[in-house]
Amino acid sequence: VVLYFSKKIMRLFRLFCLSCISLLPLSSNSQPVVTYSNTSFTEPNKGWTNILLLKNGNTVFLNGNESVLLMKVFDTDRKEILTRNLPFKGSVKGGVPGKEQTFKAAFEQDGNVVVLLSISDGCGLGGYINCVQSLYRFVIEPTTAKIISGDKLGETEKVKSWGYNLTDMTLNDIIVAKDPASDRYAALIFNGYTNLKDKTERVR
Numbered sequence: 001v002v003l004y005f006s007k008k009i010m011r012l013f014r015l016f017c018l019s020c021i022s023l024l025p026l027s028s029n030s031q032p033v034v035t036y037s038n039t040s041f042t043e044p045n046k047g048w049t050n051i052l053l054l055k056n057g058n059t060v061f062l063n064g065n066e067s068v069l070l071m072k073v074f075d076t077d078r079k080e081i082l083t084r085n086l087p088f089k090g091s092v093k094g095g096v097p098g099k100e101q102t103f104k105a106a107f108e109q110d111g112n113v114v115v116l117l118s119i120s121d122g123c124g125l126g127g128y129i130n131c132v133q134s135l136y137r138f139v140i141e142p143t144t145a146k147i148i149s150g151d152k153l154g155e156t157e158k159v160k161s162w163g164y165n166l167t168d169m170t171l172n173d174i175i176v177a178k179d180p181a182s183d184r185y186a187a188l189i190f191n192g193y194t195n196l197k198d199k200t201e202r203v204r
Contacts, residue, residue, distance in 0.1 A: 041080075044070065048103035052113065060113055060142060062106055064088075066099045069115070069138070071145045084145035088138050091150030096136060097121045104135070105176040109183040112148060113140040116187070118174045122158070132158050135174050135187055157191045 043049065047065035054060060057076035062069065067089060073082040089096040098121030105116045115138045122130040134155040139148045156172040178185040 041072070048101070050103060050106045052106050052108065054108050054113075054142060055111075058142065060106075062113075062115065064101060064103065064115075064117065066101060069140075071113075071140065071142075073142055073145065082143075082145055086140070086145065086147055088147060088150060091138060091147040092136060092152060096134075096152075098132075098134070102133075104174060105178060105185070107178050107183075107185065109139075109185075111142075113142050114138070114185075115140065116153075116176050130158060131172075132156060133172055133174055135176075135189065153187055154189050156189055 044063045044065070047063055050062045052060040052062065058081075059074040059078070061072040061074070064070070067087060069086040069088045071082070071084050071086060072080060075081050096119055098119045100120040102118040102120075103115075104118050105114075107114055117136050117138070118133050119136060120131055120133050122132055132155050135153045136150065137153055138150045140146065141148055154174075156174065173190045175188040175190070176185060177188075
């Protein structure tokens, strides 16, 4: 059945529909969502930032720069219960050379917070030549914000200024991924700048 209406009737019908929609929130029995807001803090505008929800309901705020890792912990009521500035480089045996830092991943494992960072060394005024990317892992206890351990997991090949096939070259990179169904994770180190002819050997 096809019905035809005049333009005037159609305008009245549209107004009626809009008025009904505007009254829906008033007639709804659902309760509004209330979010607790504690005293705010100034978020650092340098470095990287990540937020992690722990299994116990607490929330961890992370911010990292060249030398310090800031960690804030909030309880299930969103109240801040812990703040620490962690000089993380000293937790790795032999120290951590390099300044250029790239956040790779942060997750909970066995009740601890695991942070993985890629830190580049030798990438100064010479650009990408002689640059090495290294992957570091830092395990932090969230109730005390103390670094339990820090170690180096691997590094890319050093980039040279000669000897490459420029038609078959791409940037070095480090990728970290976590299994969503478990506490396991994997790190992939890709050597795009390499003399290896077999492309499968570029990945570790």
